[in-house]
Amino acid sequence: MAIRDRLSGNEAVAIAMKQINPDVMGAFPITPSTEIPQYFSSYVADGLVDTEFVAVESEHSAMSTCIAAQAAGARAVTATSSCGMALMWELLYVASSYRLPITMALVNRALTGPININNDHSDSMGARDSGWIQIYSETNQEAYDNFLQAMPIGEHKDIRLPVMVCQDGFITSHAVENMDLLEDDKVRDFVGEYQPEHYLLQKDNTLAVGPYGISAYYMEFKKQQAEAMKSAKKVILEVAEAFEQVTGRKYGFFEEFMMEDAEVAVVLIGSSAGTGKAAVDALRQQGKKAGLIKIRVFRPFPMEELAEALSHVKAVAVMDKAESFSAAGGPLFAETRSALYDLPQRPNLINYVYGLGGRDITVTDFEEIYSQLDSIVETRQTGPVYRHIGQREADGAEKDVTYERYQMENNNWRWQSNGL
Amino acid sequence: MGKSTVEIRWHGRGGQGAKTACLLLADVAFYSGKHVQGFPEYGPERMGAPITAYNRITDKRCTVHSNIYSPDYVIVVDETLLGSVDVTSGLKEEGAIIINSEKEPEELRSLLGGFKGQVCSIDARRISEETIGRNMPNTPMLAAAVKISKIVEQEQFIRDMESSLRHKFTTKPQVVSGNMEALRKSMEEVKVG
Amino acid sequence: MRKAAEINEHTPWQELTPGAEIYEPATSKLVNTGDWRTMTPIFIEDKCKHCLICVPFCPDSSIPVAEGKRTDFDFMHCKGCGICYKVCPFGAIQFEKEEK
Amino acid sequence: MAYNFKQEMEKPERLAGGHRLCAGCGASVAVRGVLRALEPSDRAVVTNATGCLEVSTYLYPYTAYEDSYIHSAFENAAATCGGVEAAYRVLKKKGKIEENFKFITFGGDGGTYDIGLQSLSGAMERGHDMVYVCYDNEAYMNTGIQRSSATPRFADATTTPVGRESYGKTQRKKNLTEIIAAHNVPYAAQTTFLGNFKDLHEKAHKAIYTEGACFLNVLAPCPRGWRYDMAELAELCRLAADTCVWPLYEIEEGTWKLSYEPKKKLPIEEFLKKQGRFKHMFTKGNEWMIEDAQQYVDQQWQRLLDKCK
Numbered sequence A: 001m002a003i004r005d006r007l008s009g010n011e012a013v014a015i016a017m018k019q020i021n022p023d024v025m026g027a028f029p030i031t032p033s034t035e036i037p038q039y040f041s042s043y044v045a046d047g048l049v050d051t052e053f054v055a056v057e058s059e060h061s062a063m064s065t066c067i068a069a070q071a072a073g074a075r076a077v078t079a080t081s082s083c084g085m086a087l088m089w090e091l092l093y094v095a096s097s098y099r100l101p102i103t104m105a106l107v108n109r110a111l112t113g114p115i116n117i118n119n120d121h122s123d124s125m126g127a128r129d130s131g132w133i134q135i136y137s138e139t140n141q142e143a144y145d146n147f148l149q150a151m152p153i154g155e156h157k158d159i160r161l162p163v164m165v166c167q168d169g170f171i172t173s174h175a176v177e178n179m180d181l182l183e184d185d186k187v188r189d190f191v192g193e194y195q196p197e198h199y200l201l202q203k204d205n206t207l208a209v210g211p212y213g214i215s216a217y218y219m220e221f222k223k224q225q226a227e228a229m230k231s232a233k234k235v236i237l238e239v240a241e242a243f244e245q246v247t248g249r250k251y252g253f254f255e256e257f258m259m260e261d262a263e264v265a266v267v268l269i270g271s272s273a274g275t276g277k278a279a280v281d282a283l284r285q286q287g288k289k290a291g292l293i294k295i296r297v298f299r300p301f302p303m304e305e306l307a308e309a310l311s312h313v314k315a316v317a318v319m320d321k322a323e324s325f326s327a328a329g330g331p332l333f334a335e336t337r338s339a340l341y342d343l344p345q346r347p348n349l350i351n352y353v354y355g356l357g358g359r360d361i362t363v364t365d366f367e368e369i370y371s372q373l374d375s376i377v378e379t380r381q382t383g384p385v386y387r388h389i390g391q392r393e394a395d396g397a398e399k400d401v402t403y404e405r406y407q408m409e410n411n412n413w414r415w416q417s418n419g420l
Numbered sequence B: 001m002g003k004s005t006v007e008i009r010w011h012g013r014g015g016q017g018a019k020t021a022c023l024l025l026a027d028v029a030f031y032s033g034k035h036v037q038g039f040p041e042y043g044p045e046r047m048g049a050p051i052t053a054y055n056r057i058t059d060k061r062c063t064v065h066s067n068i069y070s071p072d073y074v075i076v077v078d079e080t081l082l083g084s085v086d087v088t089s090g091l092k093e094e095g096a097i098i099i100n101s102e103k104e105p106e107e108l109r110s111l112l113g114g115f116k117g118q119v120c121s122i123d124a125r126r127i128s129e130e131t132i133g134r135n136m137p138n139t140p141m142l143a144a145a146v147k148i149s150k151i152v153e154q155e156q157f158i159r160d161m162e163s164s165l166r167h168k169f170t171t172k173p174q175v176v177s178g179n180m181e182a183l184r185k186s187m188e189e190v191k192v193g
Numbered sequence C: 001m002r003k004a005a006e007i008n009e010h011t012p013w014q015e016l017t018p019g020a021e022i023y024e025p026a027t028s029k030l031v032n033t034g035d036w037r038t039m040t041p042i043f044i045e046d047k048c049k050h051c052l053i054c055v056p057f058c059p060d061s062s063i064p065v066a067e068g069k070r071t072d073f074d075f076m077h078c079k080g081c082g083i084c085y086k087v088c089p090f091g092a093i094q095f096e097k098e099e100k
Numbered sequence D: 001m002a003y004n005f006k007q008e009m010e011k012p013e014r015l016a017g018g019h020r021l022c023a024g025c026g027a028s029v030a031v032r033g034v035l036r037a038l039e040p041s042d043r044a045v046v047t048n049a050t051g052c053l054e055v056s057t058y059l060y061p062y063t064a065y066e067d068s069y070i071h072s073a074f075e076n077a078a079a080t081c082g083g084v085e086a087a088y089r090v091l092k093k094k095g096k097i098e099e100n101f102k103f104i105t106f107g108g109d110g111g112t113y114d115i116g117l118q119s120l121s122g123a124m125e126r127g128h129d130m131v132y133v134c135y136d137n138e139a140y141m142n143t144g145i146q147r148s149s150a151t152p153r154f155a156d157a158t159t160t161p162v163g164r165e166s167y168g169k170t171q172r173k174k175n176l177t178e179i180i181a182a183h184n185v186p187y188a189a190q191t192t193f194l195g196n197f198k199d200l201h202e203k204a205h206k207a208i209y210t211e212g213a214c215f216l217n218v219l220a221p222c223p224r225g226w227r228y229d230m231a232e233l234a235e236l237c238r239l240a241a242d243t244c245v246w247p248l249y250e251i252e253e254g255t256w257k258l259s260y261e262p263k264k265k266l267p268i269e270e271f272l273k274k275q276g277r278f279k280h281m282f283t284k285g286n287e288w289m290i291e292d293a294q295q296y297v298d299q300q301w302q303r304l305l306d307k308c309k
Helices: A010-022 A034-043 A061-073 A081-089 A089-097 A122-126 A140-153 A185-191 A217-246 A272-285 A305-309 A331-338 A363-378 A411-415 B018-031 B079-083 B105-109 B125-131 B138-150 B155-169 B171-190 C083-087 D005-009 D024-037 D051-055 D077-091 D110-114 D117-126 D176-181 D198-209 D230-242 D274-281 D287-307
Strands: A001-008 A025-028 A052-055 A076-080 A105-109 A134-135 A163-168 A178-183 A254-257 A265-269 A288-293 A297-299 A314-321 A348-351 A386-388 B005-013 B035-040 B049-060 B073-076 B096-100 B118-122 C039-043 C093-097 D043-049 D068-073 D100-107 D131-135 D187-191 D213-219 D249-252 D255-258
Touching: A001 A010, A001 B018, A001 D077, A010 A034, A010 A076, A010 A140, A010 A163, A010 A185, A010 D117, A025 A061, A025 D077, A025 D274, A034 A052, A034 A076, A052 D077, A061 A076, A061 A081, A061 A089, A061 D068, A061 D077, A061 D117, A061 D131, A081 A089, A081 A105, A081 A122, A089 A217, A089 B125, A089 C083, A089 D274, A105 A122, A105 A140, A122 B155, A134 A140, A134 A217, A134 B018, A140 A163, A140 A185, A163 D249, A178 B125, A185 D043, A185 D287, A217 A297, A217 C039, A254 A272, A254 A305, A265 A272, A265 A305, A265 A331, A265 A363, A272 A288, A272 A363, A272 B018, A272 D117, A288 A305, A305 A331, A305 D100, A314 A363, A331 A348, A331 B155, A348 A363, A386 B118, A411 D255, B005 B018, B005 B079, B005 B138, B018 B035, B018 B138, B018 B155, B018 D249, B049 B073, B073 B138, B073 D274, B096 B105, B096 B138, B118 B138, B125 B138, B138 B155, B155 B171, C039 D077, C083 D230, C093 D100, D024 D176, D024 D213, D024 D230, D043 D051, D043 D077, D051 D100, D077 D131, D110 D131, D110 D176, D117 D131, D117 D176, D117 D213, D131 D198, D176 D187, D176 D213, D176 D249, D198 D213, D198 D249, D213 D274, D274 D287
Parallel strands: A025 A052, A025 A076, A076 A105, A105 A163, A134 A163, A265 A288, A265 A314, A314 A348, A348 A386, B005 B073, B073 B096, B096 B118, D043 D068, D043 D100, D100 D131, D131 D213, D187 D213
Antiparallel strands: A001 A178, A134 A297, A178 B035, A254 A288, B005 B049, B035 B049, C039 C093, D187 D249, D249 D255
């Protein structure tokens, strides 16, 4: 029997960690992920876990600790956000290239500047090429479920890659929602023991990790990593299937919402997908054939599967909660458009960058986006491809949504200082 | 029971516990079998700064993750915010605002820029001082919110709160009785105008 | 798993150790750094009093010790720096131009 | 236990030949010396900061270490060592490991005095049961002899070159050993290669077998960066000690102790004149530099003597 509870996203992940009982946690506080090591420290303090909690002096050392511990034969976890992960940057590459299946709870937050503590995906999107598996969550339930699936994926002998499990800062991390937890023993059975073939503290053998790799070898190691990432697709689905057996909850590379007969669709990542679904529900009631795809697994990118899922759609809006400053659209857009290239008949595609630094996105925004898609279908004119939504504009005529809500007389914004 | 989706906005100051009250309300609704969301709006609060928190309470799971712009209820934990924050912004006319104040509802209405719906007042400061022994407006505000919004049935609310408090304060029964007294008193005393 | 001795610049990616790990100790012994030498230390056994003072000073671990006595240089690894020649109190090490 | 030199020399070697460090390198002499202090029954995990030592001792697929080894980055060797040690503690607690392991980190002055100082300070403060060994060769040798905060005043380095308007590095050398001592670690010491290595050996042994975070600072001359005849390694170390440029001392549980007092304290020129990096100090008109350097050494030496009283 599942345990019914109501938890914040941070608490949900902390509980997942407690149930897994990892060997080492290296962490340094940063908003909005701070609560995770805080909750976890209280489990350590109460003797509920066996974990060595290493309260390091920086995120850089947090990731260094995890890399070393995992190489030593331990299961290591961390939690961070934004600048914290940015400080780990170099080590993210070390972790994946050393093939160490560390698990990171990333609570997505905007990167500086200006300094901002609220949600967008600029932190993880910036790290998209670091060789980590990236799994995103819409809800607290998904943050919990994804965290439980991370280790069986990353630690699989054909994969051996670190996994970052992402959720949206504050929007889910600090919001209490209903959820179902698994019993501790079921979690332990599902996640299993960490049994690496080689590790530093092995009884009968030595291990040397982290050589200088001359050009004669470097490329071969990158090819190995690339192949591991490709193999991860299969394992991700196998683990999802095993998870469904235990929980009844179904996961894939992405979630298709009302896509079967959809003529227009939105593709996006994270908590905003829920808001988008509410818009789809409303539009469906008006008889409009709207659908939505929520990407769960961004690395590896489910290219063929996504193309298939969008093959029958006439117009698609890809929504990026991160800028890539390519002057040509955000990262999810670039990947999605590339995925669709091989289709014999491609939908028209537009890109919206939205929600940066905690800018809210509402059901009304989504309704506007779908109506833009409708007019693309009608006129067969794509219009501007690379768009932003939700920002104030000098020229009122340029607006495609109403902005009153961002100008609410809410003194919060004036008074709130930054806590980091 | 009321409608299938109830949206509530809390206004308070950092350190007064508006966020805690918001989470408590989510708890109360959760125990009654509802789907809940309780979330504060961040920037991080600092002591004394105005903060906002939200509840979305529904019969079926609500997927929306945006803030609440047209709440059914607004709860103001600190009366002094009335001068600086547009607390009735977007508040539905058929909804209500509940304000922690010793003033009468009609007197408060004049400070609310023409809001036409229900205005309720509750002297949470006095009630908490009388029952709990210090100014802890959370508990009385929570009770008033439950009574006015009817998101859960009152008797069940009282039962749930009692068992939850007993669980939390096993070694401090006086805390439980004080809080329970605060809840009951608040439900009796909330003034609807 | 592949041994270091079997790994070289022709090994395909499928056969390299994952993550560039090595599962054996001290595989550097396979490397001939002796060919770096331009000067060679010569061990004059007759003069040697086996004080072993040269041993810890060798950067290349190339002065083997057995049963309390040093033996001849490990010329596969000795780079010919001459430190041992300088520290020897008994003139038991000569230092001469390498003849190749 | 008294130091038995011959016995120590017979121990199995823990750093193998075949690494690609320069001929005459001081770093590998330091590593050999420290690892020799391990009891043969104990196993070790060696951690290494990026640097000459790292790129030369584990060049795929050739590791020079008899023990397990991990290098992760330049600036995080101490945190890396701490991570291994944390894993050891928990795996031991869970009964997954039975053997005794010791944890030893090597970093150059770049990875220790400078870019890795934060990580080092963190690990020392947290008190991991480990030893951090700095092989101090007084500049960033791996990237080509750029100045570091361990480079002494007047040294000619590639980012503090001697020029028409410049006389080399203008700042003094940072006193890292004192900084680490200020963390109140159980054991910190300075040493170099002297005589039969008794000083280095005993300090390494104490550092390895004292519980908690310990620190060793080993002056490890670099013939290329210092520009001296590589065969002269031992002489350079002796002069560093006898001129008191590099005093040998230890701080054990807060007590300062001098480990070596030269019979005759030599003038600093003896040390400087052997090295190309200080050559300009001996040209006419630059006598003030030697005076300045001498004055500074004398003052530092006196301060140390006062601490060791």
